[in-house]
Amino acid sequence: MKAALAQFIFESNTFAPALAEIDLFRKGGVFLEAEAQVRAWATGTDSQMHGSLKVLAAAGWEAAPCFTALCGSPAGRLSAACFREISDTLLDRVAAAMPFDVLILHLHGAAAADGEDDPEGYLLEKVRTDLGYRGRVVLSLDLHANFTRRMLQHADAVTAYRTFPHMDFTATGERAAHLALHSGSFTRAAAKVSVLMPPTNSTHFAGHLCDLLTRARELERRHENVLDVCILPVQPWMDIDEMGSSVVVTATGDGVPLDELQKLADEWYAQRHHWRSRLTPWPEILQKLRRKGPEPWVLADTADATSGGSPGHSAEALRRLLPLREELPGKVLLWVVDPGTVAAARRRATHFTTGDPPVSWEGRVIWTGEGNYKTRGGAYTGQTFSMGEAAVVESGQIQLVACSYPALTPDPAFYECVGLQPDAALAVMAKNMTGWMAAFDAPWERGLLFDGPGACTLDFASIPFTGSGCGLWPVDPNPANPIAIWESDAAGSSQ
Numbered sequence: 001m002k003a004a005l006a007q008f009i010f011e012s013n014t015f016a017p018a019l020a021e022i023d024l025f026r027k028g029g030v031f032l033e034a035e036a037q038v039r040a041w042a043t044g045t046d047s048q049m050h051g052s053l054k055v056l057a058a059a060g061w062e063a064a065p066c067f068t069a070l071c072g073s074p075a076g077r078l079s080a081a082c083f084r085e086i087s088d089t090l091l092d093r094v095a096a097a098m099p100f101d102v103l104i105l106h107l108h109g110a111a112a113a114d115g116e117d118d119p120e121g122y123l124l125e126k127v128r129t130d131l132g133y134r135g136r137v138v139l140s141l142d143l144h145a146n147f148t149r150r151m152l153q154h155a156d157a158v159t160a161y162r163t164f165p166h167m168d169f170t171a172t173g174e175r176a177a178h179l180a181l182h183s184g185s186f187t188r189a190a191a192k193v194s195v196l197m198p199p200t201n202s203t204h205f206a207g208h209l210c211d212l213l214t215r216a217r218e219l220e221r222r223h224e225n226v227l228d229v230c231i232l233p234v235q236p237w238m239d240i241d242e243m244g245s246s247v248v249v250t251a252t253g254d255g256v257p258l259d260e261l262q263k264l265a266d267e268w269y270a271q272r273h274h275w276r277s278r279l280t281p282w283p284e285i286l287q288k289l290r291r292k293g294p295e296p297w298v299l300a301d302t303a304d305a306t307s308g309g310s311p312g313h314s315a316e317a318l319r320r321l322l323p324l325r326e327e328l329p330g331k332v333l334l335w336v337v338d339p340g341t342v343a344a345a346r347r348r349a350t351h352f353t354t355g356d357p358p359v360s361w362e363g364r365v366i367w368t369g370e371g372n373y374k375t376r377g378g379a380y381t382g383q384t385f386s387m388g389e390a391a392v393v394e395s396g397q398i399q400l401v402a403c404s405y406p407a408l409t410p411d412p413a414f415y416e417c418v419g420l421q422p423d424a425a426l427a428v429m430a431k432n433m434t435g436w437m438a439a440f441d442a443p444w445e446r447g448l449l450f451d452g453p454g455a456c457t458l459d460f461a462s463i464p465f466t467g468s469g470c471g472l473w474p475v476d477p478n479p480a481n482p483i484a485i486w487e488s489d490a491a492g493s494s495q
């Protein structure tokens with residue numbers, strides 16, 4: 001028996017202004033189409049494909065890992081040319097791997113392209129229509145996927161991450177491969193839930209999302225025909241068709257217990273009034289920064305989260321803290337994506353105009369160079385990232401890192417690689433929602449989350465949706481259709 005595998009991971013924020021081009025993958029990420037290279041990449045990383053290959057090998061299956069495209073950080077929509085290059089290459093490589101018994105696609109589910117709101121659904125459809133493949137397709141998704149009717153129609157079985165911050169890439173790939181190996185036929189059903197859930201209120205280890213994940217595991221245990229239950233709180237910053245959170249159930253050919261699916265969706269919808277963004281007002285943040293604890297505060301600029309596709313240009317914290325720069329009881333480590341400030345620092349300027357909207361300030365350059373780091377915290381542990389050309393400018397207790405690229409993750413190594421000491425600081429900045437907790441091993445109590453300029457506001461009611469997002473709570477305080485149940489047409493392929 002033989003499986004073909006392809007992985008394409010990209011997350012779009014359609015409110016981020018710039019289109020993503022192919023260099024984000026070819027130069028700033030991963031773009032591999034030779035089987036030996038794809039296999040070497042997969043086996044050397046904590047990835048979905050890695051997990052699938054392990055399980056397939058243990059089962060004695062032949063595997064053809066035929067394509068991988070990854071981008072290190074989310075961004076706006078893919079340009080039409082970029083998406084065409086990715087989709088044409090993926091489909092060509094899958095066609096070249098034929099014949100096979102199962103296709104395993106590791107996709108994100110929250111990509112968007114210029115002119116295509118559902119790139120993952122498009123790829124699944126093309127596998128069926130253009131390649132004429134009628135066999136089993138197993139789909140793995142990110143927890144923040146926007147599940148669509150095309151995904152329901154063309155994938156036979158679906159699984160997704162069960163962690164946020166995400167840390168179960170390999171385990172998700174293992175689950176996908178076990179679905180591939182399953183000996184019977186499948187049915188699927190999904191509940192679209194008309195809610196946007198704050199990422200800052202949806203970790204897997206405690207709270208409301210944790211409760212839903214626990215219920216999903218119970219359902220898998222209780223119903224022997226239920227094989228996988230995905231809980232998908234959608235990435236909120238996408239102005240696209242069929243937008244919404246989803247519960248996706250894959251069951252044996254005996255059928256999905258729709259009453260259980262409905263109950264889980266009802267439970268999710270009923271939670272909504274209890275969700276909190278965890279944003280802290282600035283007067284309270286400034287008050288807390290007057291006391292230095294044994295470990296640093298984490299200033300989380302959630303609205304400009306590069307992990308959510310925002311460009312990282314906001315200097316809101318610099319603007320707020322400059323008046324206090326001499327009085328703060330320790331170093332405050334900030335960062336902003338601003339090539340202009342990097343260039344000025346390389347000229348040894350002392351006056352800077354930083355960020356968008358701009359902040360004018362005086363400072364002393366204490367470091368310039370290329371910012372490369374290997375994460376040492378609990379998020380993306382051991383992976384290598386680059387912030388490009390960078391500089392550190394100091395003013396009083398403020399040490400600001402300006403860099404060229406929106407680096408994906410907060411991590412102590414981010415600051416250490418430019419000569420700073422995050423562990424000894426009063427506060428460190430992360431342009432991130434929850435990953436800072438794993439990266440800095442910090443509980444919620446050490447986080448000071450604030451909303452400013454950026455493409456990832458947590459004030460959901462203010463997101464300028466024009467399409468289906470308008471019908472989601474809390475954009476619409478009373479959604480007309482809170483829960484919609486979708487069923488697959490018929491039992492899918494068996495083997």
Ligand SMILES: [Zn+2]
Nearest residue numbers: 142143144166
């Ligand atoms: Zn995600």
